[in-house]
Amino acid sequence: MPDIKLITENLADELIPSFERASGIYILTSFVMESGVRLLQPYLKAAAERGAEIKILAGDYLFVTQPQALRRLLNVDGRIEARLWRSYGTSFHPKAYLFDYDHGQGLMIVGSSNLSISAFKLGYEWNLAVNAKAEPYTFQEALNQFMHSFYHEQTITLHEESIAQYEKEYLAHYQKFPEMVRIITEHEESDMMIRGKSRERKESSSDTTAQASIQPRPAQQLALDALESTWEEGYDRAMVVMATGLGKTYLAGFFAKSFRRVLFIAHREEILLQAQRSFQHIMPERSSGLYNGMEKDSESDCLFASIYTLGMKKHRERFSKGAFDLIIVDEFHHAAAKSYTSVLEYFRPRFLLGITATPDRMDGKDVYALCDGNVAYQIRFIEAIARGWLSPFQYYGVYDDTDYGQITWLGSRYDEEELLAVQLREEMAERVYVSWVKYKQTRTLGFCSSIRHADFLASYFRKKGAKVLSLHSQTVEMSRSEAIRRLAAGELDVIFTVDLFNEGVDIPSVDTLLFARPTESLTVFTQQVGRGLRLSEGKSHCAIIDLIGNYRNADLKLSLFQLDEPENEEGQQRKVAITAPPGCLIDLEIGVVNLLEALAAKKQPRKENLLAAYRELKQELGRRPSYLELHLYGKAASREYHQEFRSYVGFLNWAGELREQDDAASTLLYEWTREICLYRLHAYFERKA
Template sequence: MSELRLHTSHLRIPLQHQIDAATEIYMVVAFAQVSGVQELTASLKQAVNRGAQVRILIGDYLYLTNPDALEMLMNIQGVELRLYRSKGQSFHPKAYLFRTQDGGTFFVGSSNLSHSALNRGVEWNVEIPASISEDVFEQSVDAFHELFYSDYAQIMNIVSLQPYREEYEAKQQRIKEAELIAEPPPVYIEDDTITPNTVQDAALKALRETMDEGRRKAMLVLATGLGKTYLSAFFARQFKRVLFIAHQKEILLQAEASYKKVSSEWKTGLLLGGDSRDEKSADVLFASIQTLASKHRMQQFTPDQFDLIVVDEFHHSAAPSYRRVLDYFEPKFLLGLTATPDRLDGGDVYALCDDNVAYQMHFTEAIEESYLTPFHYVGIYDEIDYSQIRLINGRRYDQDELLAEQLKESVAQKIFDAWRMHHQTRALGFCSSVTQAEYLADYFRLQGVQAVALHSQTEYDRTDVMCQLKQGHLDIIFAVNLFNEGVDIPEIDTLLFCRPTESLTVFTQQIGRGLRLLRGKTHCTIIDLIGNYKNIDKKLALLTTKRQPIVKALPRKIDLPSRCTIEFDLHAIDLLKRMVTHSSTRRQQLERNYFMVKEEFGRRPSYLELIQRGEYSIDAYRSEWKKDGGYYGFLNRVGELDDEESHLFEEAKSLLLEVEYTDMTKSYKMIVLSIMLSRGVAGWLQPISASEAARPFYEFINEFPYRQQIDGQTKDFQSPFHQQKIEKLLLRMPFDKIAKGPFFVSEESLHIEHNEAFAHPLVYEWVSQIVEVRLHHYFSRKASE
């Protein structure tokens, strides 16, 4: 008779019995170790040899899965293996399902694929014969396949395994050498009292102003080394209960130490898996996003539990785990801290703080203000043709194809010659893979240079290697994913970029490794291989003081911070002139970016969604789209509108163009249009009189203090509301100014000319999206100014 069984140890034995009899085998576990895979390898090989279907799904949560374990499973011919890319969210299933000729059995419990979990570890697993409930068994099989074929589940092969292996090894390295991740406190200390420095004072003032404006969210953009954590601690003193969120244990512990230095009266707590303490009673709780994102842990707190939430490294906050937490909590104020909020790596980071950047000092400005050392940038032509290398998901170059080009001797010679000609004393080289780092270190050593490759697989003591570089016993370290965040060696005066720039965030972080001030250090030399890879226009824009999203011409010395220089070799100049100044290249980039965002949503994004999720600023999009007829003209050109929509666009083009491109020295035009649109699709085209629009117009401006301060400083908006004053303002300003194209004014009312297409629900939706984007952009831009 079939019955339930509880297994508290030695799960391996019944699993092997089931594998030996099954025709279908489905396993899903949170993580796998080599020791666990070894336990079942022989049985799984026999199963696939006799024709059994074997599908295994393993999670990457917290990088507990050993890539060697994945490779062992990949080497079993016939096993279908996928890795669940959790992106920081909790992933804890442990289930083993087996279908046989006459039924089936499944196990659900606590055992992952490790020797301990399958043998003598304290585990609870329930064995459930399918005959007890055929429905539940089939539901389990369906649930497995829903996960197995989800967008998060990545097919494992020799190519797709390599990025995970590098991530895993970088994580292990960070854990082993956490003590190196330390940032000296950039604060004033007088009589044992810590006080804000000049930059922090300015940022605190900006935060007070943004709160006075009625805003509840803000982001601070401060270059590495300017003291973001201390700044948040100074700001936190006015709040009763504070939550500080980060993604690494080391960052949380350092932040806790910094907060205690600012105020010894705070009771601090930690929410970090098994290391948690005082999480319920702390005044300031330092929480790991991985732990906090768990629904169970998050709901231990009420949504309004914290008055202030601080999110460190805010550029990570577009991840699902952060979004879940930020959607749940309702603090009085949300503060995001980052040095690199670049839209290339997730424009919706701006949306999470309502596009309110309260204060910013990028590394170029910090150089200008002498907080960081100047740079001398040298662009060297890279002979690799990146246009022939496949882009995965439009963002990352295929690592195998890239490596095949990087390991050519001519490429290594080019890199060595550039270093030999331009380096100073101590250099850090950034590579895209372990293989490239080892190859270049070997090549440099053959030329008589003291070089070391440092990555998660090296046996060198990292502390010792860094000390050797500091002391001048090493000339260069070639690194892979180890020097992006946190680690700073002020003695480094040369940076060598041996890889294409795929992420502006990473590029900015890596530049920061060489900009620390040090007595006797005059500048940092940046030697960069310039190829025809994507994002070159945005990368060069980062070096300038203009803060443009892209450059349209080669940067010059006058475009840079003071005491900085920039130069390119002749081949690089020819390449850059073609890439940076060729408008069709920008058009192709914008098109590619649109389809990347569309793929992310699984549908055509709205106008605002594209602006918030895309790589470029709204100004970059709008300037390129104008020749198409705006956003919807762009959609029409790239085939995103069907035949009916395309015809409708042509019929309504005059209206759409006027709304999207009419000048906006103030917000008044778009406010009037939003009032008209608020009537709904059936009534929005009716004329609107100044008397009808007056009160909603006045209330829109005065709804939030920041709107009132930006566009409501005249006596017209003083309290109480004065109908005639606002009517006169409407007739004088937005009505008269908007009376172009399909708009006209008659009898103190604003009219839209009759056109059947304008009345179509789709046109109503399109106009609504344009007005929403323009208001959003206008107030965001004015607030930042």
């Protein structure tokens, strides 16, 4: 190469030959992104294996460096020495790549490129590459300065503990400045720079070549890496838990590229059609087709099938058991239902992938068992907000003085007629309307208890001058797709619905959610909240307007919006006031605060509280729960049963839940049953890990 060379693109093409040749590799970079480590990983590994000395110094400035990138770097090879510069808010912005070839030869590259895919492959950068032979003094000075910086008192060795500490600070910073950090991260981690913008314009056109170049977003790439590792480790099934809005369907499409024939299963037509479009964007060269009530394509490379059609014996047996290399089940929390059992038991794919935002069920069926407890990747929406991948929220708790204790509870829901008698009143509709006017933004989804409730509120809002539609299975004046288009275009202010928008429908511009119904299912509530958290141009946050009364789960639902609290030495979660993550807001009317305090004051002594939690779960399941189910679905922490009663069997005996023969067996085999319970729970989480 010439003595001095300007490099403005594809820096990786200049770096890789040096990795293959150098006896010493020294990298100094402000920011380390997982995409950059992933690109360099095989070359770093090969260099370490042939004995090259490798030292990498990264910075924590502005908390752009990703903890997961540091972990990946740490796992490349134990012979690589990596350290982190603690900037303490002071600018730390160097970027240098030094390669020592011995005998006075080497290469120094200094410029604008951090350790990221954007800087190496996609972005427009300026870097000067200097031949060490032409500038021996400068090269040696650079090596000396690097070593001085590498072992500076402001640096710390990278290991799991130091990364964990950095991660805490990183997440706290994300929560405090979500928008700023999101922009910086996108700049470093994606192709949103000069040529990337051009590519983005092409992808929005109908050019299939441009569509084929679509790349995973950061959350998708993390999940994709985890899935690929799972596959390489020999697992044949796994689940991915990703918050609504992070692109689970696109993730599945990226993963599907490695398999010849793919079956995508869902329970809603909208999900099937959306998935087909997503897969076509990613793999335009593959054929795709539908297998549902109306269409029966059985030959395409990628098949998108309704569970209700495949649930019929004659339809699934049109295919051989091994017809598909990859089977993807969307909204995987449904897969424990009977409608899925025959399908999942029939087919024998090379890999089964379940994707969902809400894996936990309350009907006693273990979704985790369907993937052998193997959760390849998990990110909930609070963490996604902290990372700038979802919109922040402002939650407004509006007091509802309805006495829900007087309404009959039917095990999983309130009696509809009794509930309607309360809801279909002008004063209740007025309370909902006034709250909406006070906190709303531009586009609202309103969630109601029933069709009659949705129609009633739509009529009331319409009389007040709002542009409203009640959208449900009986709506005839407008199609669902047209309603979505009008809401996105601002031609509708509100769509009232029941459960249509829980899953599979994306309207990123929705910036207001209105909950006019009591929360009966935390899973459904989580799904509905996710409808408003997608990022969209011009959207600063999602306003969540929630009427809160003394209904079931009223006090528990707010925990959905908080980061997990650390545990104390006794293993119990500290009780704290309700606080929102930084960048978000939780604003409760005084009536709501008083209600929550009253509910807290009614908390029972520990044993009685454990018994109440057990009985509630037993009522939900319709039978005595197993210890694992108690752990997964119970309101009380499972460890508390062990702390209070030494074992689950001991609790059951105290609660009078054992039959006479159970009681005799538990007395005789107490230690054995105790160990079995603990062993099974431990084994479950070993598989999950």
